[in-house]
Amino acid sequence: MITSDEQVRAFVGAHDRLHVRGMGSKPALHQVDAPILDMSALRGIVEYQPQEFTLTVRAGTPLREVVAALAEQGQYLPFDPLLPESASIGGTVASNLSGSRRHRFGGVRDFVLGAAIVDGTAQGYTVGGKVVKNAAGFDLTKFLVGSLGNYAILTELTFKVFPDVPRFRSLRFTYATLAEALEASYDINRSRFELDALDILPGADGAVLQARLGGFSETLPARVQRFSDFVTTTTAPQHVEVIKDELSIWDCVGDLDGACLAKVTLAPRQLLALDAAIDGAKRRYTLAGNIGFVACEDASWLGDVLARLGLRGLLLRGQARSPLLGAPLENVLAARVKATLDPLGKLV
Amino acid sequence: MNRSFVDALGGIYPGNRLLTRDVELLPYESDALTAFQTKPGAVVLPENDAEIIATVRLCHEHSVPFVARGSGTSLSGGSLPIADGLTIALNRLNRIKVIDPQQRIAIVEPGVVNLHISQAAQPYGLYYAPDPSSQSICTIGGNIAFNSGGAHCLKYGMTSNHVLGMKVVLADGSLTEFGSESLDGCGIGPDLIGLFVGSEGLFGIALELTLRLLPLPELYRTVLAAFDDLGQAGDAVSQVVASGLLPGAIEIMDRLAIRAAETVGANYPDAEALLIVELEGEAPQVEAEFAQLRELIERSGAFEIRSAQSEDERARIWKGRKSAFSAVGRLSPDYIVQDGVVPRSRLGEALQQIDAMKRRYGLEVANVFHAGDGNLHPLILFDGREDGALHKAEALAGEILAMCVKLGGSITGEHGVGVEKRDYMPAMFSEAELDVMLALRKAIDPREIANRGKMFPGGEAPALTMQGMHPLERQGVISRE
Numbered sequence A: 001m002i003t004s005d006e007q008v009r010a011f012v013g014a015h016d017r018l019h020v021r022g023m024g025s026k027p028a029l030h031q032v033d034a035p036i037l038d039m040s041a042l043r044g045i046v047e048y049q050p051q052e053f054t055l056t057v058r059a060g061t062p063l064r065e066v067v068a069a070l071a072e073q074g075q076y077l078p079f080d081p082l083l084p085e086s087a088s089i090g091g092t093v094a095s096n097l098s099g100s101r102r103h104r105f106g107g108v109r110d111f112v113l114g115a116a117i118v119d120g121t122a123q124g125y126t127v128g129g130k131v132v133k134n135a136a137g138f139d140l141t142k143f144l145v146g147s148l149g150n151y152a153i154l155t156e157l158t159f160k161v162f163p164d165v166p167r168f169r170s171l172r173f174t175y176a177t178l179a180e181a182l183e184a185s186y187d188i189n190r191s192r193f194e195l196d197a198l199d200i201l202p203g204a205d206g207a208v209l210q211a212r213l214g215g216f217s218e219t220l221p222a223r224v225q226r227f228s229d230f231v232t233t234t235t236a237p238q239h240v241e242v243i244k245d246e247l248s249i250w251d252c253v254g255d256l257d258g259a260c261l262a263k264v265t266l267a268p269r270q271l272l273a274l275d276a277a278i279d280g281a282k283r284r285y286t287l288a289g290n291i292g293f294v295a296c297e298d299a300s301w302l303g304d305v306l307a308r309l310g311l312r313g314l315l316l317r318g319q320a321r322s323p324l325l326g327a328p329l330e331n332v333l334a335a336r337v338k339a340t341l342d343p344l345g346k347l348v
Numbered sequence B: 001m002n003r004s005f006v007d008a009l010g011g012i013y014p015g016n017r018l019l020t021r022d023v024e025l026l027p028y029e030s031d032a033l034t035a036f037q038t039k040p041g042a043v044v045l046p047e048n049d050a051e052i053i054a055t056v057r058l059c060h061e062h063s064v065p066f067v068a069r070g071s072g073t074s075l076s077g078g079s080l081p082i083a084d085g086l087t088i089a090l091n092r093l094n095r096i097k098v099i100d101p102q103q104r105i106a107i108v109e110p111g112v113v114n115l116h117i118s119q120a121a122q123p124y125g126l127y128y129a130p131d132p133s134s135q136s137i138c139t140i141g142g143n144i145a146f147n148s149g150g151a152h153c154l155k156y157g158m159t160s161n162h163v164l165g166m167k168v169v170l171a172d173g174s175l176t177e178f179g180s181e182s183l184d185g186c187g188i189g190p191d192l193i194g195l196f197v198g199s200e201g202l203f204g205i206a207l208e209l210t211l212r213l214l215p216l217p218e219l220y221r222t223v224l225a226a227f228d229d230l231g232q233a234g235d236a237v238s239q240v241v242a243s244g245l246l247p248g249a250i251e252i253m254d255r256l257a258i259r260a261a262e263t264v265g266a267n268y269p270d271a272e273a274l275l276i277v278e279l280e281g282e283a284p285q286v287e288a289e290f291a292q293l294r295e296l297i298e299r300s301g302a303f304e305i306r307s308a309q310s311e312d313e314r315a316r317i318w319k320g321r322k323s324a325f326s327a328v329g330r331l332s333p334d335y336i337v338q339d340g341v342v343p344r345s346r347l348g349e350a351l352q353q354i355d356a357m358k359r360r361y362g363l364e365v366a367n368v369f370h371a372g373d374g375n376l377h378p379l380i381l382f383d384g385r386e387d388g389a390l391h392k393a394e395a396l397a398g399e400i401l402a403m404c405v406k407l408g409g410s411i412t413g414e415h416g417v418g419v420e421k422r423d424y425m426p427a428m429f430s431e432a433e434l435d436v437m438l439a440l441r442k443a444i445d446p447r448e449i450a451n452r453g454k455m456f457p458g459g460e461a462p463a464l465t466m467q468g469m470h471p472l473e474r475q476g477v478i479s480r481e
């Protein structure tokens, strides 16, 4: 059982190839034929200073614990980690996965401040800082967001956290077509309404825009009314609904069952083409149509579709040779970082 | 400078865009850290990507070091030329190629002035959030290199948080693109944007940037509170933060900074410390937050509180703060700005220590800082005509940085390491970490030609000279207000 950075270093030193795994909540990321470095026992909150808006945790810590500790102080991780019930914080950062609330302030990259890492040469060191602002040196911490454990192993992470708001209200607007819903999302996304989340849900006939507002209880009802009026007059939805049990509708991958599940990064302009190509698959778009989650039966089919559209996806669940779907990711800058941090190519 | 290299440059640039005569080079001798001056071998003024790429490849071939230069407002010597090296001045690459209000993005060339992006986006109700005080002159390329911030980055982050995609030429001439037009940026795979932003020009030159735009806040509510005691102002910040409010900006100025601001007609109350807190967002929410904020500040011991009721009044509150640096320049012939960061809860302690240090050195220090994120900007006043004054000021600046690191902070929050702070890197980073950064630099730029002598300790020291105005300011090309 790995419970310290030294053990991580020893593990790297003792192996020619290895693969890092947190809590394994995204099985498609771990279909690798290499010894597994299991990070799930390297856990615990190292330092939490609510006053500083900073939190330092070991990488294997379950999100559940992190989220609960923050909630106790009225704070949260604004990047809204995906799979909060089953994932570890390190795995979330390494795979760059956020839920719908990422809409308000940004993604994982916007809230990581520093990390302790072990690189492919078994060296351990810290990168970045522990204060909310720091411009010294190269920002390797950000680089490692989304790096899938292929460049270095995250053992500890420091985040910027924010105060959370006490109350939420959610609304659903129904449109006759997805194109109309997308148009409406453009109008909403550049309006002055500060939404906590804005998802697009394509349906059998038409599409739904699902929006969430958060704030003080006293002002929320009036804000919801104002927002609803704005959307109704500017975008003419067929139907408007205020959702009562609103929490349950924000698990953005909860309903996406199927053998495969993937995240897709897209520009909203590409949404209609993508959606037409994956018609039949279960899908949902978060971040006003800038991120897609797609469930389907065959990952290689999805990979082909994405490649054809010049898009990239990350397979979270399902069988595939590589979890990286679609357009190739090779990049000369990334290759040079790899040659520096993991010259022997141990981390797979 | 090597003749054959200059001849080859002549193949890329017409004579009026290849500067080699002393008088032409003069305006490029330093950036806004005027203590350092170096004459470059030549300056080129590219007008498109192809010229930049050809130039970088030529530099690589001839092993000639180069410095990319935006507006030269770096406060850390980041755009200081390299003796006998090439300065690549990017101001002519100033096209805003795309403002896409639907996707809320802008695609721009690196020489675009920060403020011009917000101006172009304004008709669509959008703006580019990072707002360094130098925003009316500094370029987006310089912002990228330093991950520049501003008064409003507590809530919405620094430059890095607003870059979605980039096209760059690495120092060895290879071209690469990363990120996308998605608000998810790199999204899948390592965050190359995060790595490039803040690399201080040591990896190569950014040719094109895709930036995230934000909707203009519906309402701002700005409060100015005057205190008899700097510590009280600091405590007020802690209370604001503890209350769960998330202001767009929290700024503090001390007595000397306030006095300086008077020289630009700020019309601030006569106080030991001023606190500026700004809320922004949806009107009903901001009004409710504002009521809470006022109550908090009224209980914090402030002897005078002003709230801006109009855009005019808001501008007035910010005017003194935004021009504090140049205003200090009116109080003293010369000054050094520092940029250390401390954990917010240790701000009071840091200020006390700075106070003790300045007494020990017999120097005046004006403090202006982004209190919300613990980013100090002590301005150390001195007179460069006095023997040894500059060195004394630098020694004090060094002590302040050492203190910041000791308190668990950073040597720079937004101005970058550049030439100025490179010797403090070992105080902040372990040997292993520095080695990795250096190895990374060499992997990306094997000949170490991109901005050679910056960021890493131990580079050849440029000549230290007297301070004074920025050469472009002296020529009336730029100004700071």
Ligand SMILES: Cc1cc2nc3c(=O)[nH]c(=O)nc-3n(C[C@H](O)[C@H](O)[C@H](O)COP(=O)(O)OP(=O)(O)OC[C@H]3O[C@@H](n4cnc5c(N)ncnc54)[C@H](O)[C@@H]3O)c2cc1C
Residues within 6 Å of the ligand: B031, B032, B067, B068, B069, B070, B071, B072, B073, B074, B075, B078, B079, B090, B110, B111, B131, B132, B133, B134, B137, B138, B139, B140, B141, B142, B143, B144, B145, B146, B147, B148, B149, B150, B151, B200, B201, B204, B205, B206, B207, B325, B326, B414, B415, B451, B480
């Ligand atoms: C009065 C005043 C107030 C200031 N206030 C602030 C503030 O509030 N916040 C803040 O963060 N900074 C502030 N600064 C510092 C400065 O304005 C910023 O660092 C700014 O980003 C520099 O932009 P520039 O165009 O002048 O860049 P330059 O000084 O020309 O260059 C800065 C660095 O960027 C590199 N560079 C330039 N273009 C590129 C490119 N295309 N690709 C790669 N590298 C490139 C250069 O090589 C150099 O290392 C202030 C400066 C002054 C003089």
